[in-house]
């Protein structure tokens with residue numbers, strides 16, 4: 465049994481993942497660890513990663529960074545969800561709004577009651593039952609986040625007590641470079657040793673673990689545990705240790721992106737936009753000082769030049785730089801912890817930013833490492849458990865992203881078998897197929913283990929992508945039609961009143 469006390473930590477890379485790792489470790493372990501972070505200004509960082517999901521609030525709060533300081537330092541805005549335009553069919557839109565929808569009754573989720581009401585409605589007025597889009601659109605009347613988002617409003621509301629409903633659930637859009645600077649300052653002030661330079665070689669011990677890394681300008685830095693935050697180059701986990709990468713492009717064929725900032729426009733929308741095009745999709749992320757944009761596409765279905773032109777033609781402000789090209793391979797590192805090296809960030813795998821999950825994966829890997837941090841030597845059990853949890857997490861998020869592509873009814877512009885048809889026809893992972901079949905037949909959604917995405921998230925995307933369940937829960941029949949109507953009317957009323965009293969997103973930020 466290895467008894468080496470883990471004391472000297474070397475983090476390779478100073479992108480968002482490197483500095484998030486450094487900040488959390490120094491905060492939690494304080495002087496127990498000697499932490500060195502190596503980064504290279506000459507190589508730089510990926511420079512994208514501006515949309516997040518709600519758990520980032522917890523990360524900042526553990527660090528003791530207040531929301532106001534964070535918003536000011538990173539030019540951040542609030543994010544209430546992601547609007548998907550043209551994903552099911554051209555001209556349609558829906559939102560994955562964070563938080564709950566409606567109000568559950570006992571063990572029965574709100575959407576069963578809503579489905580029951582829709583069924584009553586279509587029996588009494590068949591003309592209103594035309595088209596899944598009409599039915600699905602109605603669902604978001606019961607989402608406080610959606611209604612606030614579409615009215616460009618924001619206010620942090622915990623609960624609506626009198627209606628026993630939850631309040632607003634938010635995440636952020638922020639400038640990733642400014643966030644890394646904030647965390648760098650935070651970490652250096654607390655004793656992290658920052659080293660600037662390019663690593664040119666990695667030295668291994670006889671047992672195959674990493675002994676040290678050597679920089680171009682001379683120093684050789686040794687450590688007990690190495691954290692590979694070197695981005696897509698995966699300097700340690702792949703280049704030095706040869707850990708393989710599992711490719712998921714057969715499910716998620718997009719492999720390229722261009723990113724470009726543009727001038728801000730009004731109103732300041734509190735949500736991300738993801739607009740599908742014929743070979744992928746385009747993001748729009750509003751910050752205080754600019755809007756982040758990018759196009760994600762499959763190079764088999766769109767040329768680089770076409771992608772660049774499409775991106776520039778669909779900006780809503782003047783571009784502030786030349787579009788920057790980024791290539792990627794969707795997939796995951798087969799072992800994210802191997803020997804004495806843990807890969808965090810882009811070196812550990814990549815899922816396209818459709819649900820803004822990469823920084824969350826960084827956060828959750830750091831927390832996992834913290835929970836499994838070895839006291840008396842690295843044991844195989846630490847490594848196996850870390851890798852098992854990482855695999856489950858990556859696969860669950862992968863399936864949620866595949867869902868958006870697979871459930872589409874889009875027509876190809878020509879007779880070729882385009883990206884959308886390919887995604888519609890492909891075999892999907894078994895767990896995902898099971899989830900879709902279950903929802904279609906029974907309207908039921910179950911979350912497995914610590915699955916990131918909530919029931920409400922799955923329901924919204926499945927409804928938005930055109931599934932109207934064939935049945936709903938029998939307990940809905942215990943409520944009379946009149947009571948059901950009152951219950952739904954009351955929820956809508958509470959939401960509309962709450963939203964009407966909220967300040968605009970722009971005013972709320974200005975007041976900070």
Ligand SMILES: Cc1cc2nc3c(=O)[nH]c(=O)nc-3n(C[C@H](O)[C@H](O)[C@H](O)COP(=O)(O)OP(=O)(O)OC[C@H]3O[C@@H](n4cnc5c(N)ncnc54)[C@H](O)[C@@H]3O)c2cc1C
Nearest residue numbers: 477478479481510512513515663694695809810817822823
């Ligand atoms: C197109 C695209 C859009 C994205 N959008 C989102 C989003 O909206 N939301 C989200 O959560 N995530 C998003 N991501 C992911 C997000 O950008 C990354 O997860 C995040 O930036 C972390 O990157 P990183 O720190 O792992 O790597 P990088 O930012 O690439 O950092 C790597 C670091 O390693 C250093 N380094 C590399 N090699 C060496 C060497 N030889 N010597 C010394 N130092 C070295 C570099 O200098 C740098 O400091 C997106 C990614 C892409 C590709």
